[in-house]
Amino acid sequence: MSRLFRSLQAKYMLIIFVGLVLIQFTYITLSLVLTIGINFRREAADGMPSAQQIEKDWHEAAGSLTEVTRESVLELFREWKTRYPEASMFWVDEQGDLAVELDASESLPTSWSASYTAAFIKERYGGDPFTVIAFAGDEGGSGFVVFEIDRRFFLSDYALLYEEYAEWIFAALILIILLFILISYMFFRGIRKRLVQLQEAMSIRDVDGLPVPIDVRKQDEIGQLEQSFNEMIEELKESKRREQEEEQLRRELIANLSHDLRTPLTKIRAQAFTINKENLSAEGRRAIEAMESSVVSMDRLIDNLMAYTLLMANKYQYAPRSTDVLRFVREHLATWYPLFEREGFEVDVDLAPLRVSHWEIDPIWMGRVLDNLFQNVLRHAKQGRFVRVSTETTSAYDALVIADRGPGMGSGSSEEKGAGIGLSIVDRMLLGMNLHWDVHSDVSGTVVQIKRIYDLDDLPPASRSH
Template sequence: MKRFLRSLLAKYMLIIFMALILLQLTYFMLALVNIVGMNLAGHPPLDEKFSEEEVEQEWHEAASNMKNVSKEEMSEHFSKWSEKYTEASMFWIDENGKLILEKNVEEALPQEWTSTFAVEFIKERYGGDPFTVIAFVGTNKEQGFIVTEMPRSAFNPPIVDIYDKYGSLLTIGVVVIIFLFIVVSFLFFRGIRKRLLQLQEAMELRDTDGLPIEVNIMKKDEIGQLENTFNQMVTELRDSKRREKEEEQLRRELIANLSHDLRTPLTKIRAQSDSLKQEDLSTDGKNALQAIDSSIYNTARLIDNLMSYTLLSASKYTFEPKKIDIIRFVRESLATWYPSFEEANFGIDVNLAPINDAKWVVDPLWFGRILDNLFQNVLRHAKSGNYISVKTKTTEHYDVIIISDRGAGMNHPSYEKGIGIGLSIVDMMVKEMNLEWDIDSNEKGTTIRIKRSR
């Protein structure tokens, strides 16, 4: 129950309930004002309102009780009737059709009444407005008849009187209440919208860790519960981010320590391998020694890649960009790999054509590492194609270095296939130097493009 009372639904139901109460109070106040006004003006109380049947019966009874009435007595009767029914008008027509007496009559009445006029008068008044009652004087009907007329509005119920007198005020009151209800509802929903927008803004804002910012909980309604849930989510994300950083740091330290610890025994193995080369070995021994050298080389390179990847991930890899002639740099780097490609019987296609701007701002060590990783991948994984192409090209939007092979593609299984750390290093270094690159690979070969936008 306490939770419901704090809810937005309970608050809005209270607004509707208050509007209904105010509307009823408006009707009550107007009725009270009307009753007090009628009492002060001398009108009969509302519980003494009369009906058409009562008036008609009373008029007939009074007329039938009159015998040999004089003009003065009739005038006195008219006066008493007028005091009781303030809106009534009366007149007396004698047995000869002459107008003897009239009171509160506004329209002009003929002094002589014919039977034809009397019938037309009755026909005109029947069922119309004003309400008309015609009664013969006395029981023998020899003293003519008396007529009383009252507007039919005099018989209206009290609520009609209230509306007739205060209808405009009532309408204004209802309009004011509706307007207040709309204003209060607008303020109510604007407050809800404002809080939701604040929550949306908090979701869009990010702190230094890239996480949303917690919001202040002002109320304990549904939105407050949503804000509390949002804060719990942010707390969980922050804890997860912290654990991720700790695990990442532990992983980097582990890789760095392993790389360092593996270098020493690997150096000893390489030294022993070099010593064995001085000995007189059989053909099988020489082949085995050559396989050992290849494994040592691959392992050393893997250790270097692991160390480089760890340093790059931690943004601790030394970066010293400078402007170099990129075509000359690619040519010199490729020249160091020529013997390896020729030994593997690769066909080498080089077309380092002039480009729009050959002066690239890069770190020579980083770019050399990129080329070495790519050339080594071609040598290790594209032996089936025995082909490598290195070209430069200029387009409308960028200059590009293109390295292609005719191997089986990156999706083809290879016994020398690693975990892809070399390409990860290439990706990180390329992006750090504000360059772009893409790979197209299928069963007919692989093409890598390194682009520099202009």
């Protein structure tokens, strides 16, 4: 039950309920207060006669005048004025002249013709003010007397309340509605503010790249969402910690396996060398050569695996220095030339000058990049028997280009398969040296570009205009 009362739905329903009660309370209170005020001003309202009674009494009073004179008519008017202070009265004598008037509500003509009198009676019949016309005297030959009073005099207290104070009541109700709207706005504004804070917390990351926890201040639906968000962060942190531990164990396992596998490989290579000295048949020598080739390949794979593990752990030493990249490529290619020649490759070298000949690279890293790319050509492009090492210069970059005429990386016709660790090492090492690389491969061959992309400030003054 307590959880229900803490919910946003219950809070908003409470706001609606309080708003409705407040409107009704205000309406009733205003009605009572204003009614009391009206009754206070009309203390004698309970004894007030009806319109029919006033009309009857006025006729009787006018007909009871035995002598119709100015003084007797004034006396009658004053008596009725005492009873009905809001009323107005006047007497038109038998000659049609306005003889007496008392608090007339409008300007009356001094002379009344028959047509004007008929028009006056027609206008006042059933209209406002309430008008009673009676002959003066019992004979009816002394003119007529008129009694007028505002029809509001006959309205009930509540009718007067609505008529006289409707604007105040309406203003009070509008005020209550505006207050309800304001409270609702503040309620939803608070909800939106908390949701925005939650959204901002989701976008902020700590040093591990995880969202930061958020303070839980209320136990409503949003508070439960915030609590779930914090629990998710804790689960992510725990998962991250386990992942790091597993990654560390995996790296240690790979390092240990790499070290342990090198020892038997060295023994296998030594035994193969010893066997090769014996008097073997041609088939036996081919088997020994295949075994030595497999040992070399396995040693290279172990070396790549070890290097990749160190790179992923950011423990592979990086020592960049300014290096003449063309000279470096020539010297490194010279170590691979015998291997290409043994496999029957045509080697085409076209290293034209670059716009900037010295690159800030780590020679060991760059050497491993070239080794992996050349090894990839030997493994997967034997059918083409061709490799080209050249340079390319544009307005935006300098590039080293290694091209072959193999079946392409996606053809699946290579005689050797691998897990792609060598190219992964190339990617991470080039990225670490702020170099880019592009690979274009199809059935006609593969082209690898190692690019150094320049900003204008990187170029020497003589090269900026090209």
